[in-house]
Amino acid sequence: MNVVVAKTETGRALSDAFAVARERLPGKGAIAEQRRQAFEAYERAGLPHRRIEDWKYTDLRALMREVLPLAPAPDAAALTRAATAAKSVAIAGARRVVLVDGVFAPSLSDLAGLDKGLNIRSLREVLEGADTALAAEALTSDAANPMIALNGAMATDGVVVDIVEGTVLSQPIQIVHIASAQAPAAMFTRSLVRLGRDTVATLVESYAAADGAKAYQAHDGLVVSIGDNARLDHVRVVEDALDAFNISSANVSLGAHAHFNTFGLTSGASVSRYQLTIAFAGQGSKVETNGVNLLNGKQHADTTLFMDHAVPHCDSREIFRAVVDDRAHSVFQGRIIVRPDAQKTDAKMMTRALLLSDEAEADNKPELEIFADDVTCGHGATTGALDESLLFYLRARGLPEKDAQALLIQAFVGEAIEQIASDELREFAILTAQRWLEARA
Amino acid sequence: MPAVQETVERVRRIDVDQYRYGFETLIESDKAPKGLSEDTVRFISAKKNEPAWMLEWRLEAFRRWQTMTEPTWARVNYPKIDYQDLYYYSAPKKKTLSSIDEIDPEILKTYEKLGIPLREVAMLEGVEPPPGGEPSANRKIAVDAVFDSVSVATTFQKELKAAGVIFMPISEAIREHPDLVQKYLGTVVPTSDNYFATLNSAVFSDGSFVYVPPGVRCPMELSTYFRINERNTGQFERTLIIADKGSYVSYLEGCTAPQRDENQLHAAVVELVTLDDAEIKYSTVQNWYPGNAEGKGGIYNFVTKRGDCRGKNSKISWTQVETGSAITWKYPSCILRGDNSSGEFYSIAISNGFQQVDSGTKMIHLGKNTSSRIISKGIAAGKSQNTYRGLVTAHRKATGARNYTACDSLLIGDKCGAHTVPYVEAKNSSATFEHEATTSKISEDVLFYCVQRGLSQEEAVGLVVNGFVKDVLQQLPMEFAVEAQKLISISLEGSVG
Numbered sequence: 001m002n003v004v005v006a007k008t009e010t011g012r013a014l015s016d017a018f019a020v021a022r023e024r025l026p027g028k029g030a031i032a033e034q035r036r037q038a039f040e041a042y043e044r045a046g047l048p049h050r051r052i053e054d055w056k057y058t059d060l061r062a063l064m065r066e067v068l069p070l071a072p073a074p075d076a077a078a079l080t081r082a083a084t085a086a087k088s089v090a091i092a093g094a095r096r097v098v099l100v101d102g103v104f105a106p107s108l109s110d111l112a113g114l115d116k117g118l119n120i121r122s123l124r125e126v127l128e129g130a131d132t133a134l135a136a137e138a139l140t141s142d143a144a145n146p147m148i149a150l151n152g153a154m155a156t157d158g159v160v161v162d163i164v165e166g167t168v169l170s171q172p173i174q175i176v177h178i179a180s181a182q183a184p185a186a187m188f189t190r191s192l193v194r195l196g197r198d199t200v201a202t203l204v205e206s207y208a209a210a211d212g213a214k215a216y217q218a219h220d221g222l223v224v225s226i227g228d229n230a231r232l233d234h235v236r237v238v239e240d241a242l243d244a245f246n247i248s249s250a251n252v253s254l255g256a257h258a259h260f261n262t263f264g265l266t267s268g269a270s271v272s273r274y275q276l277t278i279a280f281a282g283q284g285s286k287v288e289t290n291g292v293n294l295l296n297g298k299q300h301a302d303t304t305l306f307m308d309h310a311v312p313h314c315d316s317r318e319i320f321r322a323v324v325d326d327r328a329h330s331v332f333q334g335r336i337i338v339r340p341d342a343q344k345t346d347a348k349m350m351t352r353a354l355l356l357s358d359e360a361e362a363d364n365k366p367e368l369e370i371f372a373d374d375v376t377c378g379h380g381a382t383t384g385a386l387d388e389s390l391l392f393y394l395r396a397r398g399l400p401e402k403d404a405q406a407l408l409i410q411a412f413v414g415e416a417i418e419q420i421a422s423d424e425l426r427e428f429a430i431l432t433a434q435r436w437l438e439a440r441a
Numbered sequence: 442m443p444a445v446q447e448t449v450e451r452v453r454r455i456d457v458d459q460y461r462y463g464f465e466t467l468i469e470s471d472k473a474p475k476g477l478s479e480d481t482v483r484f485i486s487a488k489k490n491e492p493a494w495m496l497e498w499r500l501e502a503f504r505r506w507q508t509m510t511e512p513t514w515a516r517v518n519y520p521k522i523d524y525q526d527l528y529y530y531s532a533p534k535k536k537t538l539s540s541i542d543e544i545d546p547e548i549l550k551t552y553e554k555l556g557i558p559l560r561e562v563a564m565l566e567g568v569e570p571p572p573g574g575e576p577s578a579n580r581k582i583a584v585d586a587v588f589d590s591v592s593v594a595t596t597f598q599k600e601l602k603a604a605g606v607i608f609m610p611i612s613e614a615i616r617e618h619p620d621l622v623q624k625y626l627g628t629v630v631p632t633s634d635n636y637f638a639t640l641n642s643a644v645f646s647d648g649s650f651v652y653v654p655p656g657v658r659c660p661m662e663l664s665t666y667f668r669i670n671e672r673n674t675g676q677f678e679r680t681l682i683i684a685d686k687g688s689y690v691s692y693l694e695g696c697t698a699p700q701r702d703e704n705q706l707h708a709a710v711v712e713l714v715t716l717d718d719a720e721i722k723y724s725t726v727q728n729w730y731p732g733n734a735e736g737k738g739g740i741y742n743f744v745t746k747r748g749d750c751r752g753k754n755s756k757i758s759w760t761q762v763e764t765g766s767a768i769t770w771k772y773p774s775c776i777l778r779g780d781n782s783s784g785e786f787y788s789i790a791i792s793n794g795f796q797q798v799d800s801g802t803k804m805i806h807l808g809k810n811t812s813s814r815i816i817s818k819g820i821a822a823g824k825s826q827n828t829y830r831g832l833v834t835a836h837r838k839a840t841g842a843r844n845y846t847a848c849d850s851l852l853i854g855d856k857c858g859a860h861t862v863p864y865v866e867a868k869n870s871s872a873t874f875e876h877e878a879t880t881s882k883i884s885e886d887v888l889f890y891c892v893q894r895g896l897s898q899e900e901a902v903g904l905v906v907n908g909f910v911k912d913v914l915q916q917l918p919m920e921f922a923v924e925a926q927k928l929i930s931i932s933l934e935g936s937v938g
Contacts, residue, residue, distance in 0.1 A: 053514065340855070340856075343855070353867065355867060355869070355870035355872070356870060357870055358837070358840075358869045358870050358871070359837070359869075360869075360870060361866070361867065361868045362866075362867050363864070363865065363866045363867075364863075364864075364865040364866075364876070365862070365863065365864050365865070366861075366863060366876070366878075367860070367861060367862050367863070368850075368859075368860060368861040368878060368880055369858070369860045369861075370850070370852065370858060370859050370860060370880050371857075371858040372852075372855060373852035373853065373854055373855045373857070373882040374855070374882055375852075375880065375881065375882070376879075376880075376881050377879065377880040377881070378877070378878060378879040378880070379861070379876075379877070379878050380875075380876060380877040380878070381863065381865050381874070381875075381876040381877075382873075382874060382875045382876065383865060383867035383872060383873065383874040384867075384870075384872070384873040384874065385870040385871055385873070
């Protein structure tokens, strides 16, 4: 039931903030108008709350209360701190593009000697450039989703990646989001990645905090279009500070015979929400979506997935694992829709949660919405604790309890991590998971 | 595959005669004035000679209802209901007296046509008792028949009385057992629960009341048969079943309505309470008129059914076969409050034509070591939409909660939709929940295999469907299983070809 709730004090504060920030936001004319409309769409709904079905388990009005003012552009000291943080999440062999406090940082990014057919620009450059169609695409909004609309209205910067037809990238592109502001603030970033026909690329997104970053809010949006016969491997790692918010969305569309393999790992942020929308626009395409949430303390992580099968002969697979300790709260909402003409769809979704503490909570809502008859669709959801008999077996062989648990947890999340195609990235994800387990022990 | 002449004819025949229970009975009836106001509520209460507390209870519900808005979250679409354009009370004019022979013969004929054994033994499927002996006890079913708003007959009173079981229309129970009714009415589904339950609380006219005393195993199946007959009436029945410590009762419910062009409203409330070690098995075969081939007419079925496992080791089992109604909005639920209590939900929901079904269950685990099982089979054909919506939740203190859910959907034809919306919420680590759902169509291979062996396309579909729903059918009492099997084949006829 959607209930219109009167605008709160904080809602008003934000509209004033938008009026002030407007002048600072890149893009004039049509782009400014697009931002205004997006902001209006956000204002109509305000911060989502639990009476809105999609936000039932993640009530931002209770968790976040307000959207903070824009972070100031980073100064030299901030960039130095950010450089250290960026290094700590760096992946060997990847081409790094760094955004600090929502602003592209050329000094920390590696844009020299780009592959032929690869073009990387900052969003600011695109918004201020002559290609208005591209600028409009980058700021695409969703009026029905207030947080995507807000992101579209407020985005200060981001990365625009173009991969020309037939290009096979030699190294992964890593977009690194660093928060460094020392007073609580919000950052809004938006990136656009376009893969032409017959291209192959790997994209990594990392979120981390520099030393001294204070209770910030990272609002990120990613728009991806994958051309016919192209392939994108995508890995996303959220290691934000434990007092931070990360509200992100990705909107992916696939052409014909395209392939998208995505993996997300969330172990950071106090409250995080990742909204992934995948739309099949061409036949014969394939998507693998996998995710792991590793949560403890009072963390709250929400993964919301919308898989839109609009055309026939496409396959999708989702494997999602959540490990929830202490008083943490993991949410998985996955909706597969098979539209009337999408015959021969093969869609499967499996979500499993492991509860390590009596105060942990896991909510799963896997949905199927099917309008075509010649399809095979299924979903599964399980929730439970670690198997006592397995623990006993390991402990009987001399493993301390925490180690025995760690081994079983590793196997549990392994199923999702294994789906990462690239060896280096798989290894990277395994190491990140191990770090979490070690910190726990 | 092109339909053979035989199939075409068969389908055509079915089209005009698909709903078997669509006849209307012409009897005079006594109605409340059209529309809904405090006066209507007072009228109904006065008709029933209710005590003052009951009227107050109704009025409170009515006042609350006026402040509520109709829920819109279900996946069903229907034109706005004008609640002032309905009759809220309709009773056959001739007042029924103590004996069955005094019931209006037209009504008896109606129930005869429906195959409801009102005449006790003589009606039991034509089985004559052996000379000098009683008919075997396990074949007996005590029936409470509800015609529009009032209960017309309750059979087997004597035998039930001997066992101490109270089975009577709820309007009588309010007068004769006010203590029991007051103690339990509205404790499972409070008057403020939801829009339709609140409406029901204000205007319910009749329904069944069952009380099984401690340690008693009810000697026979209890059954209620609901029929909406009158034009423009809403039927609002209320059922309250209490199984006291260590008792057991099995309860069946069936529903039909005449074929009419306009939509009729049915908003019932069913409350079940089980105390320590008690068990209630509640089975429904819902076959309200689903509307015609163009989606015109049919019953709007907005029902709130909830069971409360109040005592430890108690059990509530819901089994439903849903084939009728233009719109179904129904979530029989279990509150597993007592330690070691268990809840079950077995459902077959079949939709054809323009039917819309949004049904499922809620299993709310509150006590320790509680368990629940959900088996739901949805079959969508024609242009229908069939949704399973379910909630499984374990409270922080519900250690050792266990749930298994399987919901499968079968699609027949490419104009229908099947949807699954489960909510799985675990708030403590010892809760073990499993949920699985699949959606598919009947495999061409299997159909080909059957057809090759001489079955017609329809027979083959029937065979596969029966196999698909077998898990649930097995849970039904025998008398209902046969009926349900027939119903399934009727509602799917004409969906292939």
